[in-house]
Amino acid sequence: MNQSTLTRLPTILGLSSGFPERIATQNELWDGIFSRWYAEVPNAWEVMAQTKVKSRHLAWDPRVELATRTRGTGDRMKAFERAAIPLGIEVCGRALGETDRQQVGSFVLASCTGYAGPTPDLHIAHRLGLPATLRRTFVGHMGCYAAFNALKVGLDAVTARPDERALVTCIELSSIQFRPKPANLEQSIIHALFGDAAASLVLGMAEPGAGPQVLATHTVQVYGSAEHMTWSILDDGFYMTLSAYVPFILAGHVEAFVTALCDRASVRPESIRHWGIHPGGPKIVGMIADKLAIPDESLAATWRVLETRGNCSSTTILLILEEIINQERPEPGEIGVLMAFGPGLTMEGAMVRF
Amino acid sequence: MGIRDLRTQLLEWIRTIIGVSSRRISGDESLTGDLGMDSLHLMQLFSTVDSEIGAIDMMPWLVSSSTSGLDTVDAFYNYIAAALQAGEHTRVER
Numbered sequence: 001m002n003q004s005t006l007t008r009l010p011t012i013l014g015l016s017s018g019f020p021e022r023i024a025t026q027n028e029l030w031d032g033i034f035s036r037w038y039a040e041v042p043n044a045w046e047v048m049a050q051t052k053v054k055s056r057h058l059a060w061d062p063r064v065e066l067a068t069r070t071r072g073t074g075d076r077m078k079a080f081e082r083a084a085i086p087l088g089i090e091v092c093g094r095a096l097g098e099t100d101r102q103q104v105g106s107f108v109l110a111s112c113t114g115y116a117g118p119t120p121d122l123h124i125a126h127r128l129g130l131p132a133t134l135r136r137t138f139v140g141h142m143g144c145y146a147a148f149n150a151l152k153v154g155l156d157a158v159t160a161r162p163d164e165r166a167l168v169t170c171i172e173l174s175s176i177q178f179r180p181k182p183a184n185l186e187q188s189i190i191h192a193l194f195g196d197a198a199a200s201l202v203l204g205m206a207e208p209g210a211g212p213q214v215l216a217t218h219t220v221q222v223y224g225s226a227e228h229m230t231w232s233i234l235d236d237g238f239y240m241t242l243s244a245y246v247p248f249i250l251a252g253h254v255e256a257f258v259t260a261l262c263d264r265a266s267v268r269p270e271s272i273r274h275w276g277i278h279p280g281g282p283k284i285v286g287m288i289a290d291k292l293a294i295p296d297e298s299l300a301a302t303w304r305v306l307e308t309r310g311n312c313s314s315t316t317i318l319l320i321l322e323e324i325i326n327q328e329r330p331e332p333g334e335i336g337v338l339m340a341f342g343p344g345l346t347m348e349g350a351m352v353r354f
Numbered sequence: 355m356g357i358r359d360l361r362t363q364l365l366e367w368i369r370t371i372i373g374v375s376s377r378r379i380s381g382d383e384s385l386t387g388d389l390g391m392d393s394l395h396l397m398q399l400f401s402t403v404d405s406e407i408g409a410i411d412m413m414p415w416l417v418s419s420s421t422s423g424l425d426t427v428d429a430f431y432n433y434i435a436a437a438l439q440a441g442e443h444t445r446v447e448r
Contacts (some may be wrong), residue, residue, distance in 0.1 A: 185390075222417060224417045224418060225416075225417045227420035228420060243386065243419075243420065244386045244391065244392050244393045244396055245386070245416050245419060247393055248393075248396065248400070248412070248416050249413070249417060252412075252413045252416065253413075283393045283394075
């Protein structure tokens, strides 16, 4: 094995994000609908403001689509398909750029906010002229960390077939799952947090210098904690519950998690320069940052995405990575850690070298 | 602190944190359900236990408590009492 084989690693060769056109501020949504839904919830406006979200993109405007009633799951799935396919074509096309379409051997799409058969990846692949022999994978219902599950499929694909490219995409349209009831504190927080976004990245084996390289990934399932976060399918859409203990469970595991990730990458924790933490909520980010002694300036990308896009489920960590690249302008060789958490409870992470 | 006093003390801390000084709290009430504690309240409770009683590994209790109401006052008390009896805590000397 020669030196250049050893230094070729899975590399992010392209990354692009996209959003539904409609933007709404928290004030607009409060005045337009949430003040009505959460009229009986004490301090609902203050609680919603504590999420630190200021505006979000929404495929479904709740002031229109949910003004007088909830909606059936079938309705919501049709709306998802209608919105997700064009958005997917847009972000995947942009991420691919000048990539030879015939070189794309694998396409993984993750979503937990809508499903259709055939899955949207088929239609996106067709429109983008991807090969008919494409290996497609749909990662469904895994939740906020699914970008990592999709990424890991992509990593395995380019490692096994190093002459090919893998397209890894997340499309999450949480607005299509909003619901008027139950109208309690937990739901008011959830409805203040989530927004819509899609993002796509292109993976390929490359030498350092072609893009951020993925050095390692790590996963921990906190077995026994499944009831702390649920995402169920009801007759009138998807329904989320979230326990107040989630930040504590995650914070209690995160130091060992990062140590293990560093071990896998043979990197010292002190050399981590850039951080992306999925903002499940501000408390999760705060408690994890505390535990890991992450400096405030390293949280800027995370906070900025939360503030301007909301929690976009699995897409969020890709938005944060894009923000880190564009705003922090990492120097070549600098190390970054990306983490996300969700149902399980499950902790996912990746270490990249910019 | 004796085990006998522990329950009284925990209830007093909970009452103070959620601001219900005169309300009787029963052992089968869920901290996050019936008593409506949020992450901020929980943080205050855990750090009070940490500073007044000592560092106790709460993770097994955290994982097994759940939104279906298993995080009762009694369950919380029993866990801490058991940890104290087993000597599984580090008393912070001041």
